[in-house]
Amino acid sequence: MPENDRERTSRPDPDVLLALVDRDKRGKLTVFLGAAPGVGKTYSMLMRAQRLKKAGVDIVIGLVETHGRSETMALLEGLEVLPRREVVHSGRTFSEFDLDAALARHPRIIVVDELAHTNLGDSRHPKRYQDIEELIAAGIDVWTAVNIQHLESLADVVAQIAGVQVRERIPDTVLNRADDVLLVDLPPTELIERLKEGKVYLPDSASRAVDRFFRLGNLTALRELALRRTADRVDDQMVDYLRQHAIEGPWAAGERLLVCIGPDALSEKVVRTASRLASGLNAEWIVVSMERADGEDGDREEMRQLDDTFRLAEQMGAQTRRVIGNDFVEEILRLARREHATQIIIGARQDRSPLRFLRRSLADALAARASGIGVHLIADSDKPSARPKRTRARASAKEIARWVAIAATAVASATAAGLVIERFVILQNISLLYLLAVLISASYAGYVAAIAAALFSGLAYNFFFIEPVGTFTIAEPHEVFAFFVFLVVAILVGSLASRIRQQAKAARRRATDILTLYDYSRTLSGTVDVEDVLWAAVTQTQKMLRRGAVLLLPEDGDIALSVAWPPDMELSVTDMMAARWAFEKKETAGNGTGTLPNSPFQFRPLMTPHGVVGVCGYVQRDKPLEINEERALAAILDQTAIAVDRARLSRETLDQAARLEGEKFRAALLSSISHDLRTPLATITGAVTSLRQLGDRMPEESRNDLLQSIEEESGRLTRFVANLLDMTRIEAGTLNARRDWVDVADVVRTAVERATKYFPERAFETSIAPDLPLMRGDSVLLGQVLFNLLDNADRFGGDDPVSIYARREGNEIVLSVTDLGKGIAPADLKHVFDKFFRKGRPDGRARGTGLGLAISKGFVEAMGGQIKAESPAVKRRGTRISMRFPVAIAEPSKRGCA
Template identity: 45%
Template structure:
């Protein structure tokens, strides 16, 4: 897309290998001996011990070339089925599996047979280099993309097989295979290039002496330029100071005309001549201008793609004043050279303001302007057959005629009743109405019809189209002037309104997509939202594929039920692995109707999105909006990944915090009872026979109490682990709360000491759906907490009652209570109050898990738990005591009369 440049992500989906080296044997034309020289050099490398393999070499029946293949490992070619024929092509997969030390691939610009993975052989070479394979290849200078127009003018032949110039610049080595044009023509005459009959025709056409001389100059100059680029690179790499020719910046202006591709190639050639100067290709959109047709949009899209292939940067500008917009951009970006095309429009184009080249030359200051004229050898534009032209809409013209008819009726009425009435003003009003409502052309037709009617009915001589005086002719000119002014103004306002509507619709679509994507919580939801938004924007099918292990899988599609074939999945995997746009309209696997774009986020590729490109016009507003949405989707998918990672990190952090608190608790709460048990048991073993019975009984009691305490603590840890891990199994049954309360009171009876438990239960109590075991354990934990914080001689009250919707359990103690600031955190894990001054400190309160476990059990049964403190008047006049309330919901509410 314009204003975007693909960047290699920091992290790739595949491990990066060292890129293979490329050596190009460059010649001025066929027959100079490129393949022969490549094979000779390869034999020398093989003699040195290098693993040399011939991937594909075209000998064209030359015996000298065929003799050099002896002793070299030649790969068999792979058959490609096309229209019932089997075509033999270079076996790319076989070469990747073989991975030789050096691979020979002849004819760099060759076009592969339909059905191959890549349309061009140079793309096969790029894949080999990405896999770490060194490649030698051959190339004729006429196959460079930027020289296509130059070769056409020199030889009269347009080259269909071309190679992007950036590939030659990126080559590690270039060896020019050069002979003089006279020697080449001599070889041609001797039959060493073509068979005699073909050689005679070639000698009279392509291989003319002046053609070969020009081609030789181009080859030598291009090779020298590449060598100079490599020298500058090494100088910069070593920090050698010097005058760099980096001050030139080139801006190529293109539109939707037939010269766009030619202008892009011209910009590339100028960049080469100016020491590889940075260059960009710009198109100016006029908000008030008419919307470009599908053909112009397609040409513009092709020009941008060509610019990217040749190393340029596409830019889209916006402004009504094209010249001012271009010059402002040039000044902001330090552009020194502007390239613009001049089509054959004549002086009419200059008079109407369409000759941008002339206007740019007049207003440019400090910038060199290069005007490229349309060549005679340009390919003719296909004409539209009359039967294919869209039908003319007659409604605006009919409306204009209606306005003139109404004006005529009013004029006839006024003419019969009044004298000396300026009836021309009435017709002028009709012309203005036609121009305001329908635009320029209907206004001109209405103006002509109004004048003819006015002249025929009301001007002397009446009922004749003769113009009686010069003032009548001025009336016609006035009508036309008004029609031109109002029509042009109305058309401009209408186009501005349409452009504003398009921009508002695009902004609204992007805003809605942004909100939808931002609301998605996970990758699957984000992918589905992205597919739906892209499909709606493009008006075609859309899919999103996300990584799953080492592969990508179809995660979301719009509309539902879209199935990708094997060719589409191959293109999608290629886009994911290599970070390239693949599929329809691209240079990689173009036979599929889908076009796949890697979703490149900030940190790396998040997935691949595909658009059914066969249903979307290239360069259309729909396509650009869909691509913009895909860019948003990449960020949204990455955000979903980050959100998931943040949640996972938070879970790990909480687990680490729980583990740390658990270890701190274990260090004391396990060590203390174990030390007591160990000390008491050791004393009994060593001195049991000499101890008094009451001492021995006290030691045994301590062992039992500490073992029970240790058992309770381990049980609490296991219960909390179940709660934290989500492994709690709730087995609900109809439960009488009073049974669970009585069982819990009995379990803690031995730990009451001199405390007592009172029970306050109604004779009738509704049953609830709960887990009796969990409910009993929750009450036991609360009772143990009350025992731990209540002094001896106090009472713990255990009560139950019900209201309309729930059964409530109340557990009250007479301890010192809970400070108000602590009430909200009393159910937190490892939350323990300081030791009470009312009791001995030798019995600590536990690990601080009891109330947290009780809360977890109660909430697992859909209940609620809360604490209130203080609730009693203390003996010192202060407040004390705590009440824990458990509320369990009823399945069916009780009628108030039954309570």
């Protein structure tokens, strides 16, 4: 063997290892399997539980049915038993397993008897095996018990063996996913003896059980089924072990079954037989149904039966497909080759019609053309009820009467037209009028009307136009031949016209569905907002299904109702529990499912490659969707999930951009802080060090210079810290501007005096109008704004004086600060009031934190004013920053305010 092949062979199967990893996160399921009641399943569980309890293992009893057996009841002593939940059903009180209490207790192992039990009342799940699946998903090991007759795939076999229809059944996948299956066996003769001794049922029930179910032949057959199923499960576990440890084994790897079903009772038997065959072969299997592309769908009952069969197949672990085509044999074989199927399973119905020798059944056609693929035929029973009823046979008498009336009206019109024409001219091909009547009947009313019109046309043509007229006899042989040819042609033409009508109707329906989905896709493609997507989806769903619809999205770790149509729809506690289940478990929940079926809604998860993005719910109320509604809903949900995911990704992209921008701002802030703090601190530190070391030996003038430097840099630090605090107040929304009377002229003079002190080399020119009124505002904030503007003008205004103007324009007070520096580029003009925006000085270096103008804008807007920057300002140079404040309506005299 080549080295590479040997290396590949020695590697464990990655799929099996991944399944093993996923299994380690869950609890383990141990099933005690028996052939019949009374073999000792519960007794064996409790015996093992007692041994583990003595060993110190945390094991509790969730629910055990002792059926009054004293031996079994004695084994409960010393074990922790969880209290049961009281449920009222049909006026009576029953005790049920308390799932929530078990989850809250969260033991290492819990014993929950009666795996196939059906829950009562408003339980979260209708079946106990679903309760156990939730316990396993929570990481709790579960022990349970079940008899072989409760397996879904064996229901028909058990009914045939024992003559009893088992109502409580579990999907085969439950047993297939079990980690351990322990067979509890007892010889049939010993079991019958225990039954007679009253160790299984009470005496009155035991006698009936012996007569009906507990017969030697029944128990032997059930025991064989249990042994075979346990052996299959052990073989599966052995194959898994070999693959996990890369041990070469003799397992087969190519078996794959394709199961063909239809809307009839035989399909259920086909699916059960295929499930048993797939289990025995350890093979994957696909269930497929065919639908004609040019025909109408079956009636609602047929579609419902087909959906039930599909659900049964999915419960047993099959994949499902729906294929549309006209040549069923070709479509089935094409699917079989595409899916690499090795065997095809199909039902073979007994055909007792006289024409059975002239036509080939679908099963025979498959067997003839399936080269290289095995074909299994599942025979039908001899019961007449197994034969399906066609849609046309189910038409109501009222509909048939209407169709016949249309045919009679068309034939009567053709007859009247023919009689009128014969008064003026004799025609040899008057029968064409009746062909036209047949075509019209077929076009308007379908196949039944076409056949009726053909028969009526033959009679009318014979009575009114074939000699002797007025009788139903035909005198000439050629007329007899013409009559029968006409009748055959009329029937063929009517059939073809009816079929064309059906094809056109189906094509219109599909075109309407495609157009609806296309319009919906276009709507979603142009929508990026999540709320718009949700409203489009919920209205489209409600319009298509004609039922109330809701959409829920995740919010703060939970899901919440986002949109609903009609808008006044509300969800109850049960509805929200079903919606959460669909979101968390990624499976359908609510009405018509195995999880919280008491809810009137059915909830479906919106699945994307990135996971579940939401949940869609619609009102079902025990009225399942038709097949076309199901397909359209699936398409809408897929598109909605993609659109919601796209909107989410778009929002995340914007958030990421905002975070990057925030990082940019933070980097700029840190850079500014490090520079603006380090420079004055270095100056102050150096001056203080020099004064301490050389203070007595330094000239008076040098000491004064150092002290002045300390004072200036301290002031600079103070302004810097004040700017940071002011910006923080503005962004936090805690800035509260006072509304006092303010003399603008005084504020301007004070700001200029302060700027002159800090910038002694800069010249300032002021121009204050004499009639300047008072304004409502905060003199401290206004003074800080003017100082920030003067500071900015000093840094970027060149060597020319800075001008400050204050005047009145209408009902506004205008303040402006103008410098004659280089100015601001048009691209930068709209950013001058942004945080951390710093424009370079003429020497190419940037100064300051870029907060001064941003703070000025915040202060001005807090006082109800506006601020604007203009550049160039004077003679194509410089920058002017102007502020406008409203004039107070009632202003006191300046003397009174002084």
